[in-house]
Amino acid sequence: MERIIGEIREDLDRRLAVAAERLADRSPAEDPACAVYVALLGRASLRERVHHLLRQDVDGLLRTARGLPPELGEARADGELRARQGLPLDSLLRVHRLCGRLLWQVLTEAVAAHDRxxxxRLLPGAPALWDVVDRMADATAEAYRRAAAVRGDRERELRGALLDSLFDGGGPEGASAESARRLGLPERGRFAVVVLDSGDGARAAPAGGAPRVLWRIRADGETGLVELGGLPLASVTELLEPLGLRAGVSPVVETPGELAGARRLALLALRAAPGAGGPHTALLDERLPAALVAAEPELAARLREVVLGPVLALAPEDRGVLLTTLGTWLTCRGSTTFAAERLYCHRNTVSNRLRRLEALTGRSLADPAHVVELALAHTAVTQRPAPSTPPPAGPPSPASRTSRTPGGTARRSPRPRA
Known part of the structure; x- marks a missing residue:
């Protein structure tokens, strides 16, 4: 093989240059892989690369004939370069295979022209040629994948940093708009933020689909920037609910500069999402009272103590019965009948429990102001469950004493209505 190539080397080099021109001039319909190469890097780059690959394959063939391995340094360097340039690996490997075929064709033509x-004598060299082509392609692919992995890591880090700048806010003027631009987001649009419960992190956030969501893993939960476009905010719920993820969703905002505030609201929505009864996606605007309680933990603790302190001081079983009955009655919009159906008990049982709760708290379920207090206090309890054992006995809470009217007479709470 080495002797044959030596005899035709000058004619072979000329033919290789012509073959490189011919391959680079192929139309997109003839070879889509070459068309991608041309579209990204230009026809001149493809022509130069093909010519160089053909000569590398010839040199590899000559080294193999001498018992030496082909030189792979340039193949690895080319793989790294094309990965950085964004050329698809399939197109790169397709060019390697085309060059292998083309070289065999040119070799046979050159040998036939020299001495048919x-x-x-040329045939035994075919396996050696394809071994050289395969080894060149493998070295290129290996280097390409390593470089692509590094590039991917850097791109993920950059995207994470850009998302953090939007979620955290602050920074110099115009920083949010620049971060949004680099993430491919419009200056104005319809955006929202969704925060997943940290306990759901192992399940991974959904990818793809509509609306578009850019996810970022943070210490306080996985956070997503939602580009809604023309879709309603409810589309976020439709995206998450089938996956069983507990999540909080902010209201819609119009500019990237509002996303930091939206993230804070999404965190509040997550804290306001009901924990019992399985996973739930909470839109902030649908959970505003609960979010209000979640936003002020100190006041929420005081609300629990002042309004429901006597109930929380009961034995766990009694406490659970009264709190469950109150929560069900509130869910049923004050209907004792519907609450009894949900609790699988008689209507009179529900009424008796509610009267006991009124006596303990000094608040009437017939008074809208008192109902608001009880509802918010109940929310505060569900957001932070009461301890499993009652606190030590102490002085009676003012709320546990019988409520008095201005005239000094005891106030009798009316029976809750169905």
């Missing part, structure tokens, strides 16, 4: 009788 020498063609049989």
């Amino acid at each position: 009788a020498a063609l049989p």
Whole structure:
């Protein structure tokens, strides 16, 4: 093989240059892989690369004939370069295979033109040629994948930093708009933020679909920037609910500069999402009272103590019965009948429990102001469950004493209505 190539080397080099021109000039319909190469890097770059690959393959073939391995340094360097340039690996490997075929064709043509009788001597070199082509392609692919992995890590880090700048806010003027631009987001649009419960992190956030969501893993939960476009905010719920993720969703905002505030509201919505009864996606605007309680933990603790302190001081079983009955009655919009159906008990049982709760708290379920207090206090309890054992006995809470009217007479709470 080395002797044959030596005899035709000058003619072979000329033919390789012509073959490189011919391959680079192929139309997109003839070879889509080459068309991608041309579209990204230009026809001149493809022509130069093909010519260089053909000569590398010839040199590899000559080294193999001498018992030496082909030189792979340039193949690795090319793989790294094309990965940085964003050329698809399939197109790169397709060019390698095309060059292998083209080289064999040119070799046979050159040998036939020099001495047709020498063609049989060329045949044993076919396996060696394809071994060189495969080794060149493998070295290129390995280097490409390593470089692509590094590039991917850097792009993920950059995207994470850009998302953090939007979620955290602050920074110099115009920083949010610049971060949004680099993430491919419009200056104005319809955006929202969704925060997943940290306990759901192992399940991974959904990818793809509509609306578009850019996810970022943070210490306080996985956070997503939602580009709604023309979709309603409810589309976020439709995206998450089938996956069983507990999540909080902010209201819609119009500019990237509002996303930091939206994230804070999404965190509040997550804290306001009901924990019992399985996973739930909470839109902030649908959970505003609960979010209000979640936003002020100190006041929420005081609300629990002042309004429901006597109930929380009961034995766990009694406490659970009264709190469950109150929560069900509130869910049923004050209907004792519907609450009894949900609790699988008689209507009179529900009424008796509610009267006991009124006596303990000094608040009437017939008074809208008192109902608001009880509802918010109940929310505060569900957001932070009461301890499993009652606190030590102490002085009676003012709320546990019988409520008095201005005239000094005891106030009798009316029976809750169905």
